[in-house]
Amino acid sequence: MSNNPYVMPDITAVSPGAVPVITMLCRTAKIGEIINQMVQWNENNSKITPGLPIESLIVCIICGRKPLWKVEEFWAKQDLKLLFDGTDITLDQLNDDAYGRALDKLSEVKMEELVSRCSLVMLAAHDLKISTVHFDTTSKSVQGVYENGAFGDFLITYGHSKDRRPDLKQFKIGAAVQEDGQPVMGQILSGNKSDKEWNPEAALKVLSSSIKRDSKMSSLSPTAPSYQQIP
Template sequence: MNVQVKKVYRNYYLNITSALFKKLGLPQLIDHLVPVDPQCQTRVSDAVQAIIYNMFDGRQALVHVERWAQEIDLEKLIRPGLHPSWLNDDALARHLDRLYEAGIHNVISTCLIHIYRKEGLSLRAFHADTTDKTVYGAYESVSSEALRITHGYNRHHRWQKQIGFGLIGNEDGIPFYGDVHDGNLPDKTWNPEVLSHVHEQLKQAKMEDEWIYVADSAAMTKDTLAQTKA
């Protein structure tokens, strides 16, 4: 018997991640939320999966994802017929723009609600916190609605140029809401704002049972307490 090996791929644990992604039906949901021209070689879900798998596999810059994609079995991990050359940085950037234009927070929240409902995950308690990322250089926002990379106080009370990250998860640490926000947005403002989003997501998912909100002392403000009664 003559067996010829055409190529060996190093998928590792990406097989598990891919199987979960497909089992949850996320590729179809993402493409429904952010449709593209049928003549386009790639879909938004292709780009999302490629970027996520790449992050799990060492995280390359977008310009190097195409080369990285040649080392894994794309047709098994993402979908049949997908070619590594289609995942060039221009294609990935266009899909990221489409995600932003479709409302990135809406896309993420819809996917998370879908996962919670499909898997019957607990919504008894939510834990919330923020962190920051220091950046350098000059940044100019093209619109008032764009993310403001600006000076603010970090976790160590140092004044620096930064962006903020916020995350809310259930008692098992599974994310329910996440955002990237202005570098000078204080937790006292973030907490009531994010609570309104959580209420909206729960209402959208028809999950309106009582739940516990766990946060640090910055959440103890009049506005935050008002949102807990909403």
């Protein structure tokens, strides 16, 4: 040990970046809690809830981690007790097997319902209302062979590429946000789905969803352009 009185060997400095903020937003949205309610799992046989790995994986993705394996290496540089206060999570529980099991359970969930439920929680947490909804889509290119019909009505196929890769097949992501930028609905779409076709469909879906009932939304024109004004 050094005799220098200014050396503090028991302190380890870390640079968390945006991780604490993103983690808190995910926990405010109760992503993990909602997933736990939606999937089948046995608390008595589980060392970790299925929602917690998914919540932590979202943090990894948003904070820029590209390879989604050996994720425990990412969390080894973070303060788990501080970030996931109220849980008994340990680093060894955030292993690839745990993430694989959680993702298998997540595959059984209706993603639109999950997004809607988390959106309602965030609207309530920030006391946000809905008077205007903006609809938009983006495309995600993929590589490999995908046979039409392999995923039911969902097709990975060629379409208008918003990331400028018309040579690749793609799928699309559609989202609706209210005037403050808070998402209120999200969908995974076929790669050839047009905005003109999706916008009115999405407007009708928002009108008929729990988002409308719980946010006091009055009316929405399904034939209007991407910005929808609610009186």
